[in-house]
Amino acid sequence: MSDRPGSERLWLVVPAAGRGRRMGAELPKQYLALAGRPVLAHTLSRLHQAFPEARLCLCLDPDDAHFDASWVPFDQWRRSPGGTERVDSVRQALTALAGEARDDDLVLVHDVARPCVTVADLQRLWAALREDSAGSLLATPAADTMKRDDGHGHVSQTESRSGLWHAQTPQGFRYGLLCRALNEAVASGLEVTDEASAVEALGLKPRLVPGRRDNIKITHPEDLALAEHILAAQQGTSSPNHAYEETP
Ligand SMILES: Nc1ccn([C@@H]2O[C@H](COP(=O)(O)OP(=O)(O)OP(=O)(O)O)[C@@H](O)[C@H]2O)c(=O)n1
Ligand SMILES: C[C@](O)(CO)[C@H](O)COP(=O)(O)O
Numbered sequence: 232m233s234d235r236p237g238s239e240r241l242w243l244v245v246p247a248a249g250r251g252r253r254m255g256a257e258l259p260k261q262y263l264a265l266a267g268r269p270v271l272a273h274t275l276s277r278l279h280q281a282f283p284e285a286r287l288c289l290c291l292d293p294d295d296a297h298f299d300a301s302w303v304p305f306d307q308w309r310r311s312p313g314g315t316e317r318v319d320s321v322r323q324a325l326t327a328l329a330g331e332a333r334d335d336d337l338v339l340v341h342d343v344a345r346p347c348v349t350v351a352d353l354q355r356l357w358a359a360l361r362e363d364s365a366g367s368l369l370a371t372p373a374a375d376t377m378k379r380d381d382g383h384g385h386v387s388q389t390e391s392r393s394g395l396w397h398a399q400t401p402q403g404f405r406y407g408l409l410c411r412a413l414n415e416a417v418a419s420g421l422e423v424t425d426e427a428s429a430v431e432a433l434g435l436k437p438r439l440v441p442g443r444r445d446n447i448k449i450t451h452p453e454d455l456a457l458a459e460h461i462l463a464a465q466q467g468t469s470s471p472n473h474a475y476e477e478t479p
Contacts, residue, residue, distance in 0.1 A: 336406045
């Protein structure tokens with residue numbers, strides 16, 4: 232994470248320009264209170280604990296009237312305008328870094344809506360990323376039986392869950408590779424719901440780094456209470472049987 236010529240630097244891109252439509256709240260979900268602080272403040276705080284020297288690029292809606300810069304714990308940070316879809320926000324951030332970021336710099340993209348990611352998982356992902364030229368992502372193996380619907384609310388078939396994973400964030404790549412992958416994926420009309428899918432489309436195989444199932448993406452109203460329980464458990468303030476120890 233140093234700045235010596237030829238040494239890699241770490242950039243954090245945090246897409247935070249969503250509207251939270253599925254949450255259906257008055258505020259975008261990144262500004263809803265979670266254990267007394269906005270979701271966004273929790274997420275940035277976890278990232279800062281893991282990577283205090285990293286440089287942050289925060290994607291915010293240009294019309295955002297709720298953001299408060301005092302929630303950003305990083306010394307070096309900037310904001311970039313969010314786009315229509317998540318991928319557009321991430322691409323705008325990468326464009327904002329052009330000229331400063333080098334092709335071999337490391338970039339971690341992390342949803343603002345995942346405030347429960349642990350420092351240990353962040354650091355394991357970073358370590359994996361440094362060793363894998365195709366990048367890496369936190370993920371968990373599918374644990375439920377998977378059904379495909381028939382389009383009318385009934386089961387058409389049961390899918391094998393063998394080898395299926397839930398993709399989480401962060402997802403990390405070298406800056407040059409990520410820019411190329413996203414540019415080409417969008418140009419070819421691919422639906423890009425995460426960074427890894429764009430890199431996969433280049434024929435590369437990002438590494439799956441097994442993460443914790445409690446790195447949830449706050450998406451629906453019930454997820455907020457769940458996230459609050461998870462944070463309490465991680466900090467050991469709920470039942471000691473479920474307390475989480477933050478050690479790598
Ligand atoms: N145009 C967009 C859309 C999403 N995001 C961000 O991408 C992450 C994952 O998106 P999602 O969970 O879908 O968030 P929202 O778009 O806010 O939710 P919804 O789809 O329910 O509106 C979130 O951190 C969100 O803020 C973004 O930066 N720019
Ligand atoms: C990137 C992501 O969090 C990986 O699971 C997810 O794809 C974002 O989902 P969205 O709801 O489509 O933004």
